[in-house]
Amino acid sequence: MQNDNAKFKIEFNKRLIRFSLEAIKLCQEVRKDRNLWTLADQLIRSATSIGANVTEAKASSSKLDYLKFFQIALKSANETKYWLILVYESSPNLKKQSDQLLKEVEEIANIIGSAVLTMKGKK
Numbered sequence: 001m002q003n004d005n006a007k008f009k010i011e012f013n014k015r016l017i018r019f020s021l022e023a024i025k026l027c028q029e030v031r032k033d034r035n036l037w038t039l040a041d042q043l044i045r046s047a048t049s050i051g052a053n054v055t056e057a058k059a060s061s062s063k064l065d066y067l068k069f070f071q072i073a074l075k076s077a078n079e080t081k082y083w084l085i086l087v088y089e090s091s092p093n094l095k096k097q098s099d100q101l102l103k104e105v106e107e108i109a110n111i112i113g114s115a116v117l118t119m120k121g122k123k
Contacts, residue, residue: 012111016051019104023047023080026097030087039090043083047101049076050108067119070112077109 024047027040050073057069081102088098 013051013055016054016108019101019108020048020051022097022101022104026087026094026101029094029097030091033091036087036090039083039086043080043087046076046079046083047105049073050080050105050112054112063119067116070116070119074109074112074116077105077112080105081109 024044027044030036030040030043053069053073053076057066057073060066060069084098084102084105088095088102091098
């Protein structure tokens with residue numbers, strides 16, 4: 001059981017890195033429209049914040065601190081959904097890419113949300 005948990009954590013961190021890189025790649029396309037530069041900046045910040053906060057949780061000094069980093073990661077995931085919806089709605093040529101990332105961030109948010117509930121003892 002412990003081995004499966006460790007393996008899941010490693011795979012989840014890899015997934016967060018892949019997600020961040022795909023979001024950055026999408027933003028390179030979004031930035032081709034000068035009017036959307038701010039949107040691209042915000043999307044990069046929120047998308048990369050998810051993995052950064054999950055990684056930061058590893059160095060927590062307490063369980064409460066660990067939980068707080070996961071809560072911040074969840075908030076960043078929810079913010080990322082908003083920015084991806086804006087990309088989807090404003091850039092017809094990027095609908096497929098933004099929709100794929102939106103589905104991925106929803107799954108990531110569900111995983112993090114489940115972890116938060118477990119840590120709070122509500123699951």
